[in-house]
Amino acid sequence: MSRIGRLPIPVPGGVEVSIDGRAVTVKGPKGTLSHTVVEPITVARDEDGTLTVSRPNDENKVRALHGLSRTLIANMVAGVTQGYTKALEIVGVGYRVQAKGPTQLEFALGFSHPVIVNAPDGITFRVERPTLLHVDGIDKQKVGEVAANIRKLRKPDPYKGKGVRYQGEQIRRKVGKAGK
Numbered sequence: 001m002s003r004i005g006r007l008p009i010p011v012p013g014g015v016e017v018s019i020d021g022r023a024v025t026v027k028g029p030k031g032t033l034s035h036t037v038v039e040p041i042t043v044a045r046d047e048d049g050t051l052t053v054s055r056p057n058d059e060n061k062v063r064a065l066h067g068l069s070r071t072l073i074a075n076m077v078a079g080v081t082q083g084y085t086k087a088l089e090i091v092g093v094g095y096r097v098q099a100k101g102p103t104q105l106e107f108a109l110g111f112s113h114p115v116i117v118n119a120p121d122g123i124t125f126r127v128e129r130p131t132l133l134h135v136d137g138i139d140k141q142k143v144g145e146v147a148a149n150i151r152k153l154r155k156p157d158p159y160k161g162k163g164v165r166y167q168g169e170q171i172r173r174k175v176g177k178a179g180k
Contacts, residue, residue: 005066008050009074012081017051019043024073028080031122031138035076041069079138086135086147089169092162095154096130105133109154109164117150132167 011017015028024043025034037043037053040062044052053070055062078084090097090109098106103119105127119125119135123146126134135150137143147166156163158174165171 003067005053005055005063005070007070008046008052009070009077011049011051011077015077015081017045017077019045024076026073026076026080028077030080030083033076033079033139035072037069037073038065041065043069043073075140079140083136083138084140084143086143087167088133088135088147088150088164089167090131090133090164091156092154092160095162095164097127097133098130099125099127102126105150107153107164110162115153117153120146 015026018025018027022037022039023034024037025032040056042054042056044054046052051073053066053073055066090107092110094108095110096108098108100106100116102124105117105119105125107115107117109115120142122139123135123137123142126136128134133150135143135147137146151164151166154163156165156169156171158172159176161171161173
């Protein structure tokens, strides 16, 4: 049995979970998320209020989907209660970010023009200082995707370390040319 898939999903107070066939909808204080569970996997609510994800057999594909489905539903429950955030640092002389409202950012990343980034639905930006920003939301996948797209604007340079990186990310530095 899957070590992750067999664990029950605790549902905290203030969170409503509705199971309608294959569709699982989680509604909490921060918003609503829904997910359609893949065919052989089933989700059931126990008497003690927890959710249990089960599988019918031990085929490789079904075993992989078992743990995945359980994790996706647990991430939805965590998202509507606490939410998710990704912190990004900007390193480089003259590199900065400026907030143009909670859903729009303007970056100066060494290009000849400023780069404008708009947030998709459910995502907000917080600029703590000109070199540190946070991407917030309730959908873990969407928060990670938006943060990755922002990082992609100017990836960290391995020679000087300049660019947009995740907070705490270690960049493998390379040695430059060896002069005579």
